[in-house]
Amino acid sequence: xxxxxxAIRWRKLVEDSFRREIGTQGxxxxxxxxxxETGVLDSMGWVSFLRTLESVSGVNELGxxxxxxxxxxxxIFSALQDARFSAxxxxxxVLKANPSTRPSDVLIxxxxxxxxxxxxxxxxxxLAFGMPEGKLRKRAGIESLAYAADGxxxxxxxxxxxxxxxxxxxxxxxxxxxxxxxxxxxxxxPSLAAQLHSxxxxxxxxxxxxxGGACLGxxxxxxxxxxxxxxxxxxxxxxxxxxxxxxxxxxxxVAGEFGGLFGDGASAFLLRAEVxxxxxxxxxxxxxxxxxxxxxxxxxxxxxxGQYAGAIRLADAPxxxxxxxxxxxxxxxxxxxxxxxxxxxxxxxxxxxxxSLQGLATHQPNPRLVALLAKQCGLAADKFPVVxxxxxxLGSSTCGVALDSxxxxxxxxxxxxxxxxxxxxxxxxxxxxxxxxxLQRG
Amino acid sequence: xxxLLITEVTRMGPAFCVIGLQRENQKIHSVRxxxxxxxxxxxxxxxxxxxxxxxxTPFPGAKPHIEDRVSTRxxxxxxxxxxxxxxxxxxxxxxxxxxxxxxxxxxxANKSGSGxxxxxxxxxxxxxxxxxxxxxxxxxxxxxxATLVLSSGEVLRDLPxxxxxxxxxxDAALSESRGANRLGRLERFLNSQFHYKILSCPxxxxxxxxxxxxxxxxxxxxxxLFPLPKLEWLEEF
Numbered sequence: 001x002x003x004x005x006x007a008i009r010w011r012k013l014v015e016d017s018f019r020r021e022i023g024t025q026g027x028x029x030x031x032x033x034x035x036x037e038t039g040v041l042d043s044m045g046w047v048s049f050l051r052t053l054e055s056v057s058g059v060n061e062l063g064x065x066x067x068x069x070x071x072x073x074x075x076i077f078s079a080l081q082d083a084r085f086s087a088x089x090x091x092x093x094v095l096k097a098n099p100s101t102r103p104s105d106v107l108i109x110x111x112x113x114x115x116x117x118x119x120x121x122x123x124x125x126x127l128a129f130g131m132p133e134g135k136l137r138k139r140a141g142i143e144s145l146a147y148a149a150d151g152x153x154x155x156x157x158x159x160x161x162x163x164x165x166x167x168x169x170x171x172x173x174x175x176x177x178x179x180x181x182x183x184x185x186x187x188x189x190p191s192l193a194a195q196l197h198s199x200x201x202x203x204x205x206x207x208x209x210x211x212g213g214a215c216l217g218x219x220x221x222x223x224x225x226x227x228x229x230x231x232x233x234x235x236x237x238x239x240x241x242x243x244x245x246x247x248x249x250x251x252x253x254v255a256g257e258f259g260g261l262f263g264d265g266a267s268a269f270l271l272r273a274e275v276x277x278x279x280x281x282x283x284x285x286x287x288x289x290x291x292x293x294x295x296x297x298x299x300x301x302x303x304x305x306g307q308y309a310g311a312i313r314l315a316d317a318p319x320x321x322x323x324x325x326x327x328x329x330x331x332x333x334x335x336x337x338x339x340x341x342x343x344x345x346x347x348x349x350x351x352x353x354x355x356s357l358q359g360l361a362t363h364q365p366n367p368r369l370v371a372l373l374a375k376q377c378g379l380a381a382d383k384f385p386v387v388x389x390x391x392x393x394l395g396s397s398t399c400g401v402a403l404d405s406x407x408x409x410x411x412x413x414x415x416x417x418x419x420x421x422x423x424x425x426x427x428x429x430x431x432x433x434x435x436x437x438x439l440q441r442g
Numbered sequence: 443x444x445x446l447l448i449t450e451v452t453r454m455g456p457a458f459c460v461i462g463l464q465r466e467n468q469k470i471h472s473v474r475x476x477x478x479x480x481x482x483x484x485x486x487x488x489x490x491x492x493x494x495x496x497x498x499t500p501f502p503g504a505k506p507h508i509e510d511r512v513s514t515r516x517x518x519x520x521x522x523x524x525x526x527x528x529x530x531x532x533x534x535x536x537x538x539x540x541x542x543x544x545x546x547x548x549x550x551a552n553k554s555g556s557g558x559x560x561x562x563x564x565x566x567x568x569x570x571x572x573x574x575x576x577x578x579x580x581x582x583x584x585x586x587x588a589t590l591v592l593s594s595g596e597v598l599r600d601l602p603x604x605x606x607x608x609x610x611x612x613d614a615a616l617s618e619s620r621g622a623n624r625l626g627r628l629e630r631f632l633n634s635q636f637h638y639k640i641l642s643c644p645x646x647x648x649x650x651x652x653x654x655x656x657x658x659x660x661x662x663x664x665x666x667l668f669p670l671p672k673l674e675w676l677e678e679f
Contacts, residue, residue: 020554044661047585047600048555063582067625071583306597307541307551307558330548337553 009351010080013057014073016348021049031073046071055301056348059083105274106229107440109291112164113404114157115391116146116246116264129256136260141367145263145392147246154186157266158242159199165238165268166200168292173200177234178207180225182217184395185243196240207234215363216427217241217396218267218403219435223300225271235273242266243395249322258326261366263392267400271297274440293407294415298350298436301342308334308430335365335426340376342424342434350420350436354379358410358419361403363426364388385409399425415439445520446473448492449532450569450649450666452604457482459604461509461569461651461665462494463531470535472569473498475513481654490607490670491528493520506545506565506652506660529645529668536570540594544570544650549598549662556600559659560652568652569665577640577648577667579603579632581625586612588664590648601650601664611671620676631679643669 015028021041035041041049050062057080065079121144122136136142148157158181166173179202181193190198193208202208213220221239228234245262253259274296311331317323339362347354354360360383364370367389374381385405387398394401403423410418421437446462449472459482464473475498477483488494494517503510523531538544546566549558575591586603603609614620615628640646647668652660 023554042656043585043602044557045555047582047587047602048552048557050583051556051600052554063580066583067581068584304597305551306591306595306599307549309595309597310540333548334551337551341553 006084010057010084011077012351013348014053014076014080017049017053017056018073020052020344021045028073031077033072035071035073037070041071050076052345055303055345058299058301058349106226106271106297107274107291108269108271108293108295108297108407108437110165110169110270111293111404111407112161112168112268113397113401114160114164114266115394115401116148116152116157116244118147118149119390120145120147122260125260126256129251129260131256131260135256139257139368140261141371141389142261142392143389145246145260146265146390146394148244148264152244152264153247154183154192154242154244154266155195155199157244157264158183158192158196158240158268161242161266161268162196162200162238162240165270169270172236174203175236176200176202176206176238178209178225178228178237179240180209180211180221180237181240181242182211182213182221182396183242184214184217185245185248192242200238213396213431213433214427215365215393215395215398216425216431216433218399219300219302219423219425219433222269222271222297222423222435223302223433226297226300229271229273237271238268239271240266240268241395241397241400243397245392245395253320253322254324255326257328258324261388261393263394265391265394265397265401267397267404269400269403292411294418294440295407295421295437296440298420298438300433300435301345301349302431302433305334305338305430305432308338309428311430312428314428332365332369334430335363336369336373336376338426338430338432339363339373339424342432343377343422346422346424346434346436350438352420352422352436352438354422356419357383358421359383359385359402359406360422360424361385361399361406362422362424364398364402365393365426399423443495444473444498446475446494446496446498446517447523447528447531448488448490448494449528450651451486451488451490451606452651452663452665453606453609454482454604457484458486458606459483460486461649463535470531472509472535472567473511474507474509474569475517476501476510478512478514481510488517488519489522490666491523491525493523494518495520504655505562506560506568507654508567509569525668525670526645529647532571532647532649532668536567538570538572539592541592541596541598544572544662545652550659558598558601558662560662562655562658562660565652565660568660569649570651571647571649574646574648577637579608579636581612581628581632588667590664598650598662601662603664603667604651605665605667607670608667611673611675614673615676615679627679631675635675635678639675640667640669645669 069075122142123133186192191210193210197208211220225237244264249259311327313325315323385402424434448462450461452459497515498511501510501512547564577590588601589599649666651665
């Protein structure tokens with residue numbers, strides 16, 4: 001991006017954030033005017049505006065840069081320029097050391113999903129939890145759930161998804177540098193990553209890492225993988241999610257209004273450093289490394305909204321029981337509001353309007369909330385793949401199964417027809433995260 | 443005549459807002475004396491802990507500012523109680539342990555940016571005390587903001603600190619007469635000694651308030667932070 005294009009992008013970020021605060025489509029105010037003295041913003045609005053701008057720009061020190069200067073748009077532009085200059089300088093050092101890898105040059109080349117083999121009608125789950133028949137369908141919109149069959153567990157489902165991507169990629173298991181795994185249901189040691197390492201027969205010097213975050217786990221895993229690749233600690237990484245709720249959230253341990261929402265599934269993604277166009281041109285395949293997909297990871301944003309920490313809490317209780325606190329109403333409200341905000345921030349930061357998206361791989365607590373989120377965002381419901389309605393809430397694998405579904409749908413499209421993809425998810429805490437996938441550079 | 447123990451003096455633009463505790467039928471509750479014409483006082487020479495004699499009449503204030511009373515005569519100082527004793531009384535007045543209990547209604551996060559608010563028609567009061575597990579102050583783009591954790595574990599982020607004594611202390615810390623690098627020194631204080639002084643204090647206590655309705659919502663504020671700052675702390679940074 002040229003410096004003129006960068007300046008336009010920063011200005012647009014400021015304008016978008018400002019309009020989000022003042023709630024108007026009107027023109028920007030005089031850039032030298034004191035926003036508080038002129039009454040355009042009060043002090044609450046000023047801080048709120050800057051927090052939004054930090055979120056969408058990724059510049060986290062705006063408050064410090066704007067101390068001792070009047071609250072004007074001009075001062076914001078110049079603070080952003082200072083921050084960008086300092087970031088550019090440090091980026092330059094990194095690039096000098098690692099000239100072939102720029103930040104974000106990480107491709108998702110293959111994906112796969114594996115679901116519990118038993119598809120159970122939700123009415124059957126209603127009865128198992130002692131709820132009136134039809135409650136899950138009417139209240140949450142869940143038609144059926146994918147449950148693990150006898151002999152299936154997190155390891156089996158995770159391995160099935162991982163082996164599929166490795167198979168599709170031509171079996172580079174010996175090339176894997178890391179296996180990164182997330183699961184909100186697997187408990188015990190060896191950890192799931194270690195078990196998968198053995199199951200896949202990865203080489204001994206391939207790392208195995210478990211990351212947490214519950215339903216946010218996939219995004220956490222992808223972000224860690226991106227970091228390892230851009231810092232040249234790794235070239236090829238598989239990120240796996242695997243969740244088997246049907247053996248953890250059982251009737252008698254948790255209420256059906258909570259336990260009945262969840263199904264079992266797994267997903268896997270193969271990530272590797274993007275090679276330059278010159279290298280790619282010399283390769284025999286038309287697509288780089290025979291990649292199934294042609295998307296690269298964009299930027300991530302993460303955070304934690306602690307005021308909703310009390311909405312869901314789950315802990316071990318004596319005699320094998322689970323202590324669950326679940327304020328469904330508060331959690332639903334918080335989930336939709338926060339995911340909408342993540343999507344808004346991704347839109348601002350990436351420059352991709354939501355109308356231009358191929359689809360959104362989001363967490364799907366239940367189908368009703370997905371419909372509500374689509375409505376709040378002004379998007380067609382089919383931009384969100386059907387996951388929770390058919391398989392239930394799959395925990396960290398919901399986002400993964402949704403992303404795999406979108407990526408597979410793009411395979412029937414020409415490169416020109418493919419569009420960016422947004423990822424957005426939440427975890428207890430209330431953790432939140434978002435990222436985007438954009439098309440591989442020419 | 444009413445006896446009022448002054449517990450809050452907050453800065454609201456150029457004016458001050460005052461809240462005190464009144465004992466009525468063995469109960470202690472908060473009362474906000476307002477002048478007949480405005481909600482604030484342009485001059486309020488009294489301190490927290492002062493017990494004032496005043497004459498208050500009920501005022502048909504709109505929810506959630508049900509604590510409003512019109513002061514029909516001037517304030518006359520009767521006596522003073524210590525900071526510790528003031529907090530002891532505050533702990534017997536309105537108190538909450540979770541976000542939902544604070545104002546008897548849901549607290550919402552600002553959809554577009556930062557800050558928390560309550561809906562005026564839903565909130566049942568506009569002032570409440572609470573204990574905190576942790577608290578951090580930040581001087582952010584010339585504004586003083588607090589982030590805190592309630593005893594329930596819920597986090598309240600980006601609340602404006604309007605406590606007059608704390609705001610005066612910050613102004614004094616940034617006064618030109620204090621030499622160079624004042625902001626850096628203040629930030630270091632807020633991130634180190636401040637934290638220790640506040641959280642290790644046995645009578646650490648806060649009160650949260652709601653602003654008057656603005657664009658149909660009432661924003662949460664940190665009205666009072668105990669212990670109050672001491673001028674000698676300025677010598678430490």
